[in-house]
Amino acid sequence: MFGKKKQKPQIDQEQLELIQNAQRRVKQKKRLYIHFVIFIIGALFLVLANTVLGIGEGFKIFELDWFVVAIFAWLFFFLYHVLNVFVLNKFMGKDWEKIQLDKLVEKQKTRIEKIKTELKKEAPLIAESQVYNEELVQKKSSNLTMIVAAGENNEIGKDNDLIWHLRDDLKRFKALTSGHHIIMGRKTFESFPKPLPNRTHIVISRQKDYQVPEGVIVVNSLEAAIEKAKNDSQPFIIGGGEIYKQAMPLANKIELTRVHSTFDADTFFPEVDKSIWKETANTFHTKDENHEYEFSFLTFERK
Numbered sequence: 261m262f263g264k265k266k267q268k269p270q271i272d273q274e275q276l277e278l279i280q281n282a283q284r285r286v287k288q289k290k291r292l293y294i295h296f297v298i299f300i301i302g303a304l305f306l307v308l309a310n311t312v313l314g315i316g317e318g319f320k321i322f323e324l325d326w327f328v329v330a331i332f333a334w335l336f337f338f339l340y341h342v343l344n345v346f347v348l349n350k351f352m353g354k355d356w357e358k359i360q361l362d363k364l365v366e367k368q369k370t371r372i373e374k375i376k377t378e379l380k381k382e383a384p385l386i387a388e389s390q391v392y393n394e395e396l397v398q399k400k401s402s403n404l405t406m407i408v409a410a411g412e413n414n415e416i417g418k419d420n421d422l423i424w425h426l427r428d429d430l431k432r433f434k435a436l437t438s439g440h441h442i443i444m445g446r447k448t449f450e451s452f453p454k455p456l457p458n459r460t461h462i463v464i465s466r467q468k469d470y471q472v473p474e475g476v477i478v479v480n481s482l483e484a485a486i487e488k489a490k491n492d493s494q495p496f497i498i499g500g501g502e503i504y505k506q507a508m509p510l511a512n513k514i515e516l517t518r519v520h521s522t523f524d525a526d527t528f529f530p531e532v533d534k535s536i537w538k539e540t541a542n543t544f545h546t547k548d549e550n551h552e553y554e555f556s557f558l559t560f561e562r563k
C-alpha cells in the first residue's frame with residue numbers, strides 16, 4: 261500500500277561537470293586515435309601514389325620527393341595534436357579553467373569571511389587574557405629584586421663558587437635579604453656550606469626528588485618560586501647565572517655590587533640594558549685591608 265517511491269539518482273553540478281569532462285577527454289583520445297589511423301593510411305597512400313602510380317614523379321621540394329615533404333608536414337600536425345591532448349590538456353578549454361578558478365576564489369572568500377567572524381569573536385578574549393597575564397607578571401614581580409656582585413665583565417662565579425671575598429658586600433647582602441625569601445638555582449644552593457640563617461630558601465631544580473634540609477622549599481620553575489614568595493613584600497633572586505638570566509624580564513629592581521676589576525670566570529650576570537633600567541643609587545667603596553678590590557653599590561630600577 262505504502263510502496264517505496266522510486267528515488268532518482270542525485271548528481272550534483274560538480275559531479276556532472278567531472279563526468280562531462282571525462283566524456284570530452286574520451287572523445288579527444290578517440291579523435292586522436294582516428295587521426296593516427298588516417299595518417300598511417302594516408303602516408304601509405306602517398307608513398308604508393310608516387311612510387312607505384314607515378315603521380316608527381318620527379319617533383320621535388322627542397323630536393324626531397326614531394327610525398328616525403330607531405331608526410332613530414334602531416335606528421336608535424338599529428339604530433340601537435342598529441343601534444344594538445346596529452347601535454348597541454350587544451351581539451352578543457354579556457355572557459356572551463358575560468359569557471360574552476362572563479363569557484364576556487366569564491367570558496368576562499370567564504371573561508372576568509374568565516375575566519376574573520378571567528379577572529380572577531382576571539383579578539384576580545386585574547387586581549388583580555390593578555391592583559392590578565394601582564395597584570396599577573398606585574399603583580400608577581402612588583403617587588404622582585406635581583407641581588408648580585410659582578411666584575412666589570414659581568415663575571416659572577418667560577419667552579420660553582422664566588423671569585424672574591426668582600427666583607428661589606430656580604431654584610432649588605434645579609435642586611436637586605438634577612439627576613440625575606442631568597443630564590444636561587446640548585447647550583448647556587450649547593451655552593452653554600454649550609455642554608456643561610458633567618459631567610460626562607462626557595463631552590464629551583466628540574467630534579468623530581470631533590471633532597472634539601474628541613475625548611476628549604478624546592479620548586480621546579482622560576483614562576484613557581486615567585487608564586488611561593490608571593491606573600492613576601494620583598495623577595496630576592498640571589499642567583500646564579502641561569503636564574504638571573506630568566507629573572508631579568510620579571511624583576512623590577514637590581515642591587516648590583518660592581519667589583520671594579522676583571523676576573524677569570526665561568527658564570528656571568530646578564531648585561532643591564534640601560535634603555536630598560538635606570539640607575540637610582542651609586543655608592544663607591546675603596547680598596548682596604550678587608551677588601552682586595554674597589555667596588556660600587558649600584559641600584560637599578562625598571563624604567
Ligand SMILES: NC(=O)c1ccc[n+]([C@@H]2O[C@H](COP(=O)([O-])OP(=O)(O)OC[C@H]3O[C@@H](n4cnc5c(N)ncnc54)[C@H](OP(=O)(O)O)[C@@H]3O)[C@@H](O)[C@H]2O)c1
Nearest residue numbers: 409417420421422445446447448465466499500501502503
Ligand atoms: N656573584 C654573585 O652574586 C653570585 C650569586 C649567586 C651565584 N653565583 C655563582 O653562580 C654560579 C652558579 O650559577 P649557575 O648559572 O651555574 O647555576 P644556578 O643558576 O645557580 O643553578 C642552575 C640550576 O638551576 C636549575 N634551574 C635553572 N633553570 C631552571 C628552570 N627554568 N626550571 C627548573 N630548574 C631550573 C637547574 O637545576 P637542576 O640541574 O637540579 O635541574 C640548573 O642546573 C656559582 O659559581 C655561584 O658561585 C654568584
